Amino acid sequence: MPKLEFFYDCGSPWTYLAFHRIESLAAEAGAELVWRPILVGGVFNAVNESVYEQRSNPVPAKIKYHAKDLGDWARLYGLEIGWPSVFPVNSVKVMRGAIAADAHGKLPEWSRAAFEAYWGEDRDVSQDTEIEALATRVGLDPKAMLAAIATPEIKAKLRENTDDLIQRGGFGSPTMIVDGEDLYFGNDRLPLLRAALGLSQ
Numbered sequence: 500m501p502k503l504e505f506f507y508d509c510g511s512p513w514t515y516l517a518f519h520r521i522e523s524l525a526a527e528a529g530a531e532l533v534w535r536p537i538l539v540g541g542v543f544n545a546v547n548e549s550v551y552e553q554r555s556n557p558v559p560a561k562i563k564y565h566a567k568d569l570g571d572w573a574r575l576y577g578l579e580i581g582w583p584s585v586f587p588v589n590s591v592k593v594m595r596g597a598i599a600a601d602a603h604g605k606l607p608e609w610s611r612a613a614f615e616a617y618w619g620e621d622r623d624v625s626q627d628t629e630i631e632a633l634a635t636r637v638g639l640d641p642k643a644m645l646a647a648i649a650t651p652e653i654k655a656k657l658r659e660n661t662d663d664l665i666q667r668g669g670f671g672s673p674t675m676i677v678d679g680e681d682l683y684f685g686n687d688r689l690p691l692l693r694a695a696l697g698l699s700q
Contacts, residue, residue, distance in 0.1 A: 506672060507673045521689075524692065541662075593629075600639060612637050
């Protein structure tokens with residue numbers, strides 16, 4: 500059985516797109532899907548600071564095309580994606596929440612709810628009230644979730660995942676790694692990922 504690691508941060512719309520397809524892709528391939536929540540800002544700070552340069556000096560034509568491209572992909576996948584009023588978002592709490600939710604078998608549900616809240620409902624998922632709302636949405640205790648994401652163990656696990664991606668050559672979200680070393684970056688690489696897993700297009 501191939502192993503498919505999915506490194507992700509809910510602050511990326513392209514990651515929301517890939518997240519929407521990754522479970523069914525893994526199931527179709529008979530692959531073990533391993534969720535790896537990360538803090539993408541930590542990745543950018545370490546190995547991809549050009550992201551900040553592009554944001555501070557955007558190319559108008561590329562920005563226009565970016566919006567069209569995102570809309571095209573969203574329609575293809577049947578998703579609602581709008582541009583949030585808070586961008587980029589500080590995703591540290593919500594990504595720690597994914598790790599905390601995993602202890603209750605709720606990581607996919609938590610992550611899906613977080614993506615939908617941020618990209619579909621324009622909710623600022625950096626806020627404690629939104630963390631509590633997400634917990635309620637997926638059937639977890641809101642106060643217990645806030646307590647969990649403040650623990651050293653949860654904080655350390657998010658750092659560990661982020662550092663692991665950097666050490667293995669990753670530079671953003673989403674990153675998919677097959678069998679420990681075959682790396683794919685971005686939603687638009689899902690066809691290549693399918694091929695790597697032996698699936699037809």
